[in-house]
Amino acid sequence: MKVGLIGFGKTGRAVATVLLESKSTNLQWVVRQSTTLEHRSVPEFLGIQSDEPGLIYSKDEFTADQLLDHMPVDVIIDFSHETGIDYYAQAAAKRGITIVSAVSQYEPAALAKLKDLSDKTIVMHSPNITLGINFLMIAAKILKNIAPYTDIEIIEEHFKNKSEVSGTAKVIARELGLAEDAIKTVRAGGIIGTHEILFGFPYQTVRLKHEAISREAFGNGILFAVEQLNGKSKGFYSMEDLLLPYFKLQENEEQNILENRRPWWKFWIENEQRSK
Incomplete structure (x- = not known):
């Protein structure tokens, strides 16, 4: 799965490390606010052996439409700032690119703008994606x-x-x-x-x-989210939406528990009788 990353601070770099080490994702590019590191290779910068391009661009070098036409991706992962969606969101949505935002805080208007995109594509937001x-x-x-x-x-x-x-x-x-x-x-x-x-x-x-032992934990969360969102219908999702199905026991497990478990009140009565 081809991915693009918005933001390359401490957390963005840790996430990029996990993406490069994963066999399920292919890091195509990184876009950041600063021109520092422009045109550097992320694998080379991080010291990771990888054939993935992972080139770094500043957001002023290309419009999002130009970037996505030149280097298309399946998923955009945002670890930047609430204004980051102004750069890529519309261009991504009209192409049906999945958007995964891990921006910690949005003003109500910016969050509403993000939710509006879910009419066109899959959108997920989690303030903490671990x-x-x-x-x-x-x-x-x-x-x-x-x-x-x-x-x-x-x-x-x-x-x-x-x-x-x-x-x-x-x-x-x-x-x-x-x-x-x-x-x-x-x-x-x-x-x-x-x-x-x-x-x-x-x-x-x-x-x-x-x-959190290291910021790579955010990368693990990203991999989980990207995998779970793959194949879903367009709409707005949270990490809770993706995790809740795992809180349900399998039917055979539930049945075994129901067949073997005594009601709590019987256990309490037997305890009381033994203590007399």
Whole structure:
């Protein structure tokens, strides 16, 4: 699958590494704001043996139409900024190119513009596209549904110089129906990113925690998303849409569980009887 990458900062470079190492993707080009590294080869710059072109262009060198006519791709992956869609979105949509945006925050108008593109092509947006974070958010929502009156706290940890509250933590708070002041922040050293959701029950606590060890984790999420979106109908998708089917047990597994599992109240009665 031929892919193009928008954005080549620290995360973009880590994602490019994963794309180059994957056998399922072929990195055709990278577009960035700066003219620095223009016309360099991504494999050569990153020190990765690859036959993939992966040439770096600045967005002022070509229009998106010119670029996509010259070097067509199946998927565009965006790790740039909310204004990035102004460069490529319309050109990609009219060609039916899948758009995967991992931009952390969009203003409402920009997000609406992204969603409008889904009338023409497949569009997916995830503020944090790592598999672990998205699993954590789904698991947290399930637990909140089970115990809606539990005390919930969100703790996020990042590198010392990160001043703003984590965008991912804000998304977690919003998804759980919590105010942003429920977020506790820690700034220390070179922590890439740690997010923890603490559920406080009267007699127990549950902690759901995700820690990013390296930025390549975003690349793993991209590979999963690209694979899952392949063959889907045009429309707007989230990582939750792609992950939720995996939360359903297979029918034979469900049947085995139902046949072998005793109701919880029988187990409780037997325990009580044994203790007397």
